[in-house]
Every structure is written in structure tokens, then in C-alpha cells.
Amino acid sequence: MAEHYSSFERGGRRWLFQRLTAVFLIGVLAFHFMLLHFVNHAADITFAGTQARMGQWSYFATMWLFLVTATFHGVNGVYNALVNQGISGSQKTAVKYVLVVAGLLLVAQGTRVALAMNGLI
Amino acid sequence: MSQSYNRGTVEDFGRWREFSAGMWAWIFHKFTGWVLVGYLFTHIAVLSTSLGGAELYTNTLQGLEALLVVRFLEVGLLAVAVFHILNGIRLLMVDLGVGLEAQDKSFYASLVLTGAIVVASIPTFLGGPLA
Numbered sequence: 001m002a003e004h005y006s007s008f009e010r011g012g013r014r015w016l017f018q019r020l021t022a023v024f025l026i027g028v029l030a031f032h033f034m035l036l037h038f039v040n041h042a043a044d045i046t047f048a049g050t051q052a053r054m055g056q057w058s059y060f061a062t063m064w065l066f067l068v069t070a071t072f073h074g075v076n077g078v079y080n081a082l083v084n085q086g087i088s089g090s091q092k093t094a095v096k097y098v099l100v101v102a103g104l105l106l107v108a109q110g111t112r113v114a115l116a117m118n119g120l121i
Numbered sequence: 122m123s124q125s126y127n128r129g130t131v132e133d134f135g136r137w138r139e140f141s142a143g144m145w146a147w148i149f150h151k152f153t154g155w156v157l158v159g160y161l162f163t164h165i166a167v168l169s170t171s172l173g174g175a176e177l178y179t180n181t182l183q184g185l186e187a188l189l190v191v192r193f194l195e196v197g198l199l200a201v202a203v204f205h206i207l208n209g210i211r212l213l214m215v216d217l218g219v220g221l222e223a224q225d226k227s228f229y230a231s232l233v234l235t236g237a238i239v240v241a242s243i244p245t246f247l248g249g250p251l252a
Contacts, residue, residue, distance in 0.1 A: 005143050005144055005147035006147070006212070007147075007151065010216070019213060022209050022213060023213070025209075026209060026210060029202060030206060033199065033202065037195075037242075037245060037246065038242075038245055041245070041248075041249055042182075042186050042195065042246075043183065043186035043187070043249045043250070044249075045179075045182050045183070045186075046175075046179045046182075046183075047171065047175035047176075047178045047179045048175070048179075050171070050178070051175075067165075071161065074154070074157065074158030074161055077158065078154075078155070078158055081151055081154070081155075102162075106161070106162060106165060109165055109169060110165045110168075112169075113165060113168045113169055113171055113172065116171045116172045117168075117171050
């Protein structure tokens with residue numbers, strides 16, 4: 001086999017979910033950049049424009065799923081990178097819980113932001 | 122679950138001249154991943170100004186966009202994101218067993234395509250009025 005490097009244990013659950021979220025993120029991250037830098041210039045963004053976009057439920061749902069999958073992909077990536085670097089025992093457990101809490105807080109705050117943009121709170 | 126991988130000399134960065142394309146792809150993917158996850162937390166923090174009202178949100182975003190350094194940082198973010206996407210597609214292909222014999226060439230293609238997309242995007246990112 002050709003030389004291939006990875007921080008992930010191939011075939012494991014963390015590896016699988018990293019791949020599944022990657023497939024979604026490839027499309028939605030490219031879409032996010034296109035929409036907010038090329039279709040709408042970033043310097044022209046206003047709350048009214050954001051609210052108009054987030055007022056569409058399909059867009060709102062896509063952005064919320066973007067938040068959740070990007071958070072998982074990022075936090076899972078960091079965890080696997082650190083495990084791959086050789087952390088173990090209580091260090092590994094502490095890192096796991098810090099990352100889980102950080103991820104949950106980010107999703108909670110991102111959800112509040114999305115609801116404020118949508119006008120619901 | 123925990124398993125050590127035989128990554129050869131990749132941790133021994135002093136021997137970087139001997140690194141293969143696959144090692145560089147692993148290092149670049151990891152570096153861009155760290156940048157993107159850091160940016161994700163920063164991005165939500167900035168967008169949290171929406172909780173303080175429409176005026177605060179608009180003024181914060183337009184104030185940041187008025188700074189030249191922010192425009193350059195956005196070009197850097199684009200470069201990081203595009204490489205992570207393109208090399209990510211390459212990794213999915215590798216995991217599916219597609220094009221394994223060309224995985225070094227597809228890494229170089231990711232780099233070249235990232236460069237081309239970033240250069241082509243610079244006028245859009247740097248254009249528009251500044252402070």
C-alpha cells in the first residue's frame with residue numbers, strides 16, 4: 001500500500017464519524033465561503049441581511065447542522081491528534097472531558113446566536 | 122482503543138528534508154485543522170454580538186472588515202480552509218482505496234489548487250472600502 005499517515009484508528013467509531021461529518025462539511029464550508037464572501041461581500045454584512053438569511057428555515061437548519069458537525073469534527077480531531085501524540089491515563093480522560101464540555105458549550109452558545117439571528121430570542 | 126502508529130520519522134522534525142509527500146500532507150492537515158477549530162470558537166464569539174442587538178452586531182462586523190489586517194487574515198483563513206477541504210477529499214479517497222498509487226500527486230494537486238483558488242480570490246477579499 002502507498003504510504004499513508006493518519007491520526008485516526010481506521011475502522012473505529014471516531015474515525016467513521018470524522019469521515020461522515022467531513023463529507024457534509026466539505027460542501028457546507030465551501031457554500032458558506034461562497035455565500036458570505038463572493039455572493040455577499042463580508043464587509044457589507046448587516047444584522048438585517050443575516051436575519052433575512054436565518055429567517056429561512058432550510059438555511060437556519062443547514063447552519064445549525066454546520067455548527068454541530070464542525071464542532072464535533074474539530075473537537076474529535078483535536079482529541080485524536082492528542083491521543084496519537086501519546087497521551088494516556090488520567091491525562092487522556094481529562095482532555096476528553098475538557099473537549100466534550102468545550103464542544104457542548106460552543107454548540108449551546110452557537111444555538112443561542114442562531115436563535116438571535118433568526119429573531120426567536 | 123488507544124493505539125500507536127508507526128509514523129516513521131514524522132515526529133522528528135529536524136529531519137524534515139527527508140519527509141515524504143504523505144508526511145507533509147499529514148502535518149499540513151493537522152496544522153490547518155488546529156487553525157480551523159481555533160477559528161470556529163473565535164467566529165462564534167464574534168457572532169455572539171448578535172445577542173447584544175442589531176447595531177452592535179453590524180458595527181462589530183463592519184468595524185472588523187474595515188481593518189486591512191483582518192482582510193489579510195481572511196485570505197489566510199481561506200487558504201487554510203481550501204487546503205483542508207481539498208486534502209480532506211484526498212483522505213476520503215485514500216480511505217476508500219481510490220487512487221492510492223497517486224496519493225503523493227494528489228497532495229501536490231491539493232497544494233497547487235489551493236494556491237490558485239486563493240490567488241484568484243484575493244481581489245474579492247481585499248476589495249471594498251477600508252477604514
